[in-house]
Amino acid sequence: MSVEEELQEAIEKVKDPFEKHVAATMAIIAACLAVVAVGGHLMTTEELLEQQKASDQWSYYQAKSIRRYQSEVARDLFAGLKMPPQSAQYQKNADKYRKDDDDIQKEAQGLEQESHLRGRQALGFHFGEVFLEFSIVLSSLAILAKRKLLWFVSIVSGAIGVVLAVTIYNIPSLMDKFQQ
Numbered sequence: 001m002s003v004e005e006e007l008q009e010a011i012e013k014v015k016d017p018f019e020k021h022v023a024a025t026m027a028i029i030a031a032c033l034a035v036v037a038v039g040g041h042l043m044t045t046e047e048l049l050e051q052q053k054a055s056d057q058w059s060y061y062q063a064k065s066i067r068r069y070q071s072e073v074a075r076d077l078f079a080g081l082k083m084p085p086q087s088a089q090y091q092k093n094a095d096k097y098r099k100d101d102d103d104i105q106k107e108a109q110g111l112e113q114e115s116h117l118r119g120r121q122a123l124g125f126h127f128g129e130v131f132l133e134f135s136i137v138l139s140s141l142a143i144l145a146k147r148k149l150l151w152f153v154s155i156v157s158g159a160i161g162v163v164l165a166v167t168i169y170n171i172p173s174l175m176d177k178f179q180q
Contacts, residue, residue, distance in 0.1 A: 019143055022151050026139040029158040033132040036165040040125030043118050050115035057108035064104060068097030128165030131157050 075090035138154030141147075 018146065018148070018151075022139050022143050022154075025151065025155060025158075026136055029132055029135050029139065029154070032158065032162055033129060033136070036125055036128045036132060036161065039165060040122055040129060043122035043125055047115050047118035047122055050111055050118055054108050054111035054115055057104060057111055061101060061104040061108055064097050064100050068094050068101065071097060124167070125165045128161040128163075131161030131164060135161060 071090045071093040075087050075094060078084075078087035078090060135154045135158035138150050138157060142150035142154060
């Protein structure tokens, strides 16, 4: 290739800034991907934390239920031995544990629901990540093949990824507002 041909080719590249535009798009998509990936990791961590809290609460519920059962056994034992004051005391304990059981159970169920919500949110972020990663691949192919159609498809894929991550994250919050 002669110097003139190389110069002509360089001039044509400068006139057509396609690669620069695609590279800039890739940079924006990569930044979005980083944010969405961090959001997905945070939601997964939150899901696990809420799940652990729910598990701890169910363990507490089980311990209280065992105490209630023991109080009921002691109440029945003292009632059989014709010792009403002791039987009454254990009846009060059993009633207290029964009331505590209901409160603890409601809290554990609430924590489970929160864990499931965080799981759905994490899933939305992960689906968003997939579309954003696919978008970067398509942008790379657009540069290699010098095809604008691939570039446009990559932009659409990136937009879908961002929308999925943002809307899935906010849908439960929006649904809560409409239910109130």
